[in-house]
Amino acid sequence: RAKREGPGTLCFFEAALEQRLMERRALERDLRTAIERGELHLAYQPQFDTQSLEMTGAEALLRWNHPRRGAVSPGEFVPVAEESGLILPLGRWVLDTACAEAMRWPIPCRVAVNISPAQFRQPDLLPAISGLLERTGLPPHRLKMEVTEGLLIDDTERALTILQALKRMGIALSLDDFGTGYSSLGYLRRFPFDEIKIDQSFVRGLGRDVESAAIVEAVLALSRSLGISVVAEGVETEQQLEMLRSRGCPRVQGYLLGRPVPSAALFHSAGAGLVPGPMGQPAGLA
Numbered sequence: 001r002a003k004r005e006g007p008g009t010l011c012f013f014e015a016a017l018e019q020r021l022m023e024r025r026a027l028e029r030d031l032r033t034a035i036e037r038g039e040l041h042l043a044y045q046p047q048f049d050t051q052s053l054e055m056t057g058a059e060a061l062l063r064w065n066h067p068r069r070g071a072v073s074p075g076e077f078v079p080v081a082e083e084s085g086l087i088l089p090l091g092r093w094v095l096d097t098a099c100a101e102a103m104r105w106p107i108p109c110r111v112a113v114n115i116s117p118a119q120f121r122q123p124d125l126l127p128a129i130s131g132l133l134e135r136t137g138l139p140p141h142r143l144k145m146e147v148t149e150g151l152l153i154d155d156t157e158r159a160l161t162i163l164q165a166l167k168r169m170g171i172a173l174s175l176d177d178f179g180t181g182y183s184s185l186g187y188l189r190r191f192p193f194d195e196i197k198i199d200q201s202f203v204r205g206l207g208r209d210v211e212s213a214a215i216v217e218a219v220l221a222l223s224r225s226l227g228i229s230v231v232a233e234g235v236e237t238e239q240q241l242e243m244l245r246s247r248g249c250p251r252v253q254g255y256l257l258g259r260p261v262p263s264a265a266l267f268h269s270a271g272a273g274l275v276p277g278p279m280g281q282p283a284g285l286a
């Protein structure tokens with residue numbers, strides 16, 4: 001019986017797998033031309049000081065308007081870009097565009113850019129970044145790079161060297177999605193991060209489960225004693241904001257205060273009646 005069921009089952013999975021592979025290949029092919037065709041743009045999501053609700057900066061988030069499929073989520077195409085190597089030209093485009101657009105903002109606040117591990121492995125990352133800053137005129141302290149824990153594990157020594165060099169250039173460093181990956185606390189000691197981003201899964205749990213509140217409190221206590229700033233991601237409700245505020249979380253980001261919007265709309269839509277504030281002192285972050 002097993003023999004009779006086996007092949008049929010296998011065929012079903014093979015067909016599903018093949019379908020997925022074909023979709024992936026199509027996505028990869030389309031992504032190859034997306035930059036030249038102008039199908040990509042960046043949306044910026046504001047970040048706020050939790051106490052004053054002044055805007056302290058914004059995170060650049062990649063958007064792809066596919067000619068047939070419409071908006072494709074970066075959660076779907078960034079992994080494809082990473083596996084195919086397309087993340088290198090794509091990541092370059094993101095950095096270039098984010099720095100150029102931030103130069104046109106009416107207030108000199110910071111722009112945060114997500115950086116893939118593969119971008120870090122590029123041998124010419126550092127000269128490329130200095131070239132980019134020179135070309136766009138963006139002062140290095142206005143650029144923040146968000147990286148995830150995966151980067152720190154793959155090639156720890158090299159990652160450390162590059163992060164230190166970026167830091168020496170004056171670029172701020174942020175540890176994204178904190179708590180979701182391998183989260184060795186030792187990383188916070190060894191690596192020169194200016195900021196931790198508490199992952200939205202913990203923020204979502206605030207007011208729902210005691211574990212999330214305990215984790216958020218632990219991260220805040222740890223960051224205070226290490227002198228590292230914190231941004232809580234994915235703040236959607238007043239209750240979450242209040243819980244973060246009362247626990248001393250310095251910064252927040254989320255739909256409650258501002259969704260990702262095109263650069264030109266950022267300073268009009270940054271929350272109801274919220275006035276963008278001055279950039280936090282670079283030293284204040286460290």
Ligand code: C2E
Pocket residue numbers: 045060061062073074075078091094114115116146176177200233234235236253254255256260
């Ligand atoms: P991330 O860097 O952790 O970005 C935060 C994600 O949470 C964004 O999703 C943002 O739109 C979403 N978000 C913000 N506030 C809320 C909220 O209140 N509620 C909910 N439910 N979601 C919220 P997005 O734009 O879909 O990006 C997903 C991920 O794709 C990013 O996670 C990042 O890992 C990656 N990504 C996006 N842009 C880039 C890029 O330019 N380069 C690279 N390498 N990765 C990128």
Ligand code: MG
Pocket residue numbers: 059114146176
């Ligand atoms: Mg991010």
Ligand code: MG
Pocket residue numbers: 176177197199200233
């Ligand atoms: Mg994140």
Ligand code: MG
Pocket residue numbers: 177
């Ligand atoms: Mg994420």
